[in-house]
Amino acid sequence: MYIIVIGGGRVGYYLTKELLNEGHEVLLIEKNAVICQTINEELGSVCVQGDGCEASTLAEVGMGRADILVAVTGDDEDNLVACQVAKHKFKVPRTIARIRNPKNEVLFKKLGIDATVSTTTLILEHIEELMPSHPLTHLLMIRDKGLEIVEVKISPESATVGKAVRELSLPSASILALIIRKEQKPIVPAPDTVLQAEDQVIAVTTPESEEALRAALRGA
């Protein structure tokens, strides 16, 4: 595949390297001439100096035949415009944008950007996951379906310890998918599965019923 990456910062650099390793044809566009030169010395001639939002730069690099454009500069507005120019002027089939402000996800989606990756959200979620006291962790968003996969930890103090799954008042939009228990094979929960302290419950839910799910599982 022919992939064009906009922005030669750390994300752009490692992404380009990774994609090259996977055997793709990759072209990186970076504004700063010095950064551009360093990357070319290191990775071979993959980087072109220019503005990734400028139609003339994009025409020069053969944007018309690109399969994917990934915009990963540090500025949401630059990533948005790069994707819109690629999409509307060059009909690139798939555009992916990095976003810093998680709230921009809605806007980007509305404006037809095919996918967004919110680095801020990713980092927050990873830190959340590392906090032992945090009762609910987001594992995965299934965006087009409005669903998410979450993990809820059952603490020894939870009122639900010793209760069977059927006794829990789970919100209708949530499904328990798996229970991970210490030193055991993961269990697919059945109505008579009894919760134990330190269980990690993996569930599918909607963002709206997430709080009700947490309450149902922790008994609070």
Add this chain to the structure above:
Amino acid sequence: MKVVIMGCGRVGAQLASLLDADGHEVVVVDNDTNSFRRLPHDFGGIALLGNGLDEEVLKKAGIEEADAFVAVTQGDNRNVMAAQIAKHIFNVPKVVCRIYDPLRQELYDMLGLEAISPTTIFAQLLREGVES
């Protein structure tokens, strides 16, 4: 009419002062307090410090009740993004933005955004000046 202006540079400040003098309710947003010095002493509107790409800041500026939104910061992309937030997230009835790059202006014009390119307009004015 209630107008929110993003960017208090020369153009933004002058526009704010003109609209204020016409009796409109004006809020100017800029992320540098220094920029507000460009506003006249008798400016009757509101100068709000903040990033105009932040929905919270825009709400504080009253964008939800605004009749018009104008984006005139130094960055084309910032203007384009702010204008699209105003139009598609807050449904502001009248949205105008400045885009220096004529090619980008053409593209967004095609996408239904009211965008003005000072580059194109000024070049035309200069040509008239030279040829007359």
